[in-house]
Amino acid sequence: MLEPFFHGFILALGLILPLGVQNVFVFNQGALQPRFVQALPVILTASLCDTLLILVSVLGVSFLILGSFWIKMILIGAGCIFLLYMGWITWNSKPSNVSEESRNKFSLKKQVVFAASVSLLNPHAIMDTVGVIGTSSIRYQGEDKVIFAFACILVSWLWFFGLSLMGRLTGKLDQSGNFLLVLNKLSALVMWGAAVFLLYTLVSK
Template identity: 30%
Template sequence: MYIIEGYLNGLLISASLIIAIGAQNAFVLGQSLKREHHYSAALLCVACDSLLILAGIFGLAAVLEHSPLATQLARWGGVTFLVGYAILALRRAFFPEVLRAKPQPARSRRSVLLATLAVTLLNPHVYLDTVVLIGAIGAQQSSPLLFALGAISASALWFASLALGGAWLSPWLARPVTWRIIDAAVAVMMLIVAWGLAWP
């Protein structure tokens, strides 16, 4: 049972952070709509997320294993962040935005990959989400590896969806009601996870 729970925790936490309006998602969606190196861009996003998630979980796991104080700081820091993120998600649910791809001129695979790295690694939120938050929660799981696999799976599924179904997803992602539902679900899930982290 704990195997399924650990994997699902990673999947849901990662999904709630990745599936949000942002430059990275809009960029991959735009490449998908143009059918311009979109698979390469999506794969690079997954690779970056995977490396950051693994670094966060297993880097923090090594620290937490030898420091009860660091464990408590990570625990309550994670709870605080999750509750704050839930409040922001509820706010977005009441004032929804939409995800729209901006038109871009045709580019080579190299320039697309460099742009993908820029929108991924130059965004400070990616480190807060993957290394700090996912890392802190994953490091405290009974099986950090299963949690990491779940988190990486969420990234792979989301970016595969954008790359494979960009044309189909675009009208759906451009509807404010879609983001109301997504953000409300994210808020509820974040609060549930925060409760479980605070009182395991």
């Protein structure tokens, strides 16, 4: 009973730790929003999207969906376009005027849409979930598979809440806004880099 839990926990933690578009966005919103409660839409959306991907992978449905060449191409193309657009928004945001910028650039609706997009339109995240979590879950059956899936989901929820809190603390310490300005530029570069890599993947196919 403990084996599938620890297996899922460590596996999911290893997948979620690396710097990626989803992590960058959650951290940024934790830092940029005037109050922590205003970052909750991003945290909940990212966590729910990860939960959906994990459940789909564990149930084996994702293997059927991603078995289609055209679905993978559409997914990569949409992800590339979105990352380019989001990188542009992030590059041009000005943390020195957090309240106004947050309202103008990241309204409640945009927070949810962006968080869902960086979770569901990220081919790398989907491939990792399907290829690693989905494949690893095959060894478990019944209750053990449920425990494995629960551990993976628990990591996502704990991680996104913790990441947003770290962003919140960083935002409070950085009264000048200079750190967040640099972070935004780096975040945009990460997004554009991911988009270029996706474009290369699409062209090479």
